[in-house]
Amino acid sequence: MPPPSAPVSPPRARVSARRQATRSRVLDAASEVFAERGFHGATVEEICERAGFTRGAFYSNFSSKDDLVIHLSTRQAEAVIERITAAARTEASPEAVLGAVFAALADEPGRHERSVLLTTEFTLHAIRDAGARRAWAAQQRRIREALVWVVDDAITSRDITLPMTTDQFVRVAMALTQGSMTQRLIEPGALERGELEQVVLPVLLGVSP
């Protein structure tokens, strides 16, 4: 047995910066490839290639492809929450805040709607894999909670009453952005970005246009 008071070896760093960087590059590449090819269509090989590594690096950082998806979905959900809270921090009118939140929920600007594609991909994968389902459901819940918080804040400060519970409103908003953006990927021009905020949002808020 090892000497009790001698810390076996405080490793060079908790997790070295280098390791962190490779993980990040692999995750970036993975988000591209998953969006382009889907979970099964994406190969570990292509992900590593695009990240500039070989599969050796991959299996040194992730235990499997499924493991990678868990990490990736977590990171993506955190990014969404980040965008939501950032949009909420702007000192604009409550309506503007809600619009911005809608937009933030939809996708990262300039990313060619990759994020919503990934979300769909994660969801489908989660339907089929129990581990991924637990993880993804937790992430979705975090996103919903962030949204409920923001929406509650916005509507009380504007002193309006939603025609449904805030939770329902948030779920509807999420389903709607998800569904409409997916549609737009096969039929550009269908239900444009702005229409959701300008046409549907007021109706859902119960505000006469």
Add this chain to the structure above:
Amino acid sequence: MPPPSAPVSPPRARVSARRQATRSRVLDAASEVFAERGFHGATVEEICERAGFTRGAFYSNFSSKDDLVIHLSTRQAEAVIERITAAARTEASPEAVLGAVFAALADEPGRHERSVLLTTEFTLHAIRDAGARRAWAAQQRRIREALVWVVDDAITSRDITLPMTTDQFVRVAMALTQGSMTQRLIEPGALERGELEQVVLPVLLGVSP
């Protein structure tokens, strides 16, 4: 050149009943397996096995897996349109008709929400494959047209004005059912079936509850 007036050979049947039956069984099996495993995850082998055939039968009826998806998505869209028009034919009140149409759009009863899963799967595949995209976009358009027709009929006979164009309304409805049912697959109990018709629909119709 063949003698003009002698029809070369009116084949046994345009397409023999037996062939038709096999194709149908394969399509049924395919809709199960695609829903369970996704496009890439589904193997031709498993589809055939479940249909009670070997791959020989498959490649004798379809030229490839992609070809199968095209046929399957067409069949599925036709089923949806069938359900929609059937729901519209009921001589109920316009509100009831719209509710029924919503429900019909969502899924085939008793099919464990397989249809909406397939729809998502088709959509994702269509995003990535040009051929599938053309076919699926056409099917989606047909569904929308059927919906616009029904909705227009229902609202004029009830003499109300939508707070948006009928086309927008229909797109919103489709995005919403699609998105919410997908959510429900990973988190049962989220935005229940009835809530859409009873809570959201009236709001979208611009009717005070």
Add this chain to the structure above:
DNA sequence: CGTATCGGATACATACTTGTATCGTGAACA
């Protein structure tokens, strides 16, 4: 009743993918 052909089975060639086991190199620490 013989026969052509259709429909499906079998067998095969080929290509890919995942994951493991092993090895080498360079950075950080004593």
Add this chain to the structure above:
DNA sequence: TGTTCACGATACAAGTATGTATCCGATACG
């Protein structure tokens, strides 16, 4: 400056997929 170990590369072992080429039996027709 020597040494160790972390990190990533290389090589390998299976397993699995698609699609093709060929074969065989049943069915419909003359």
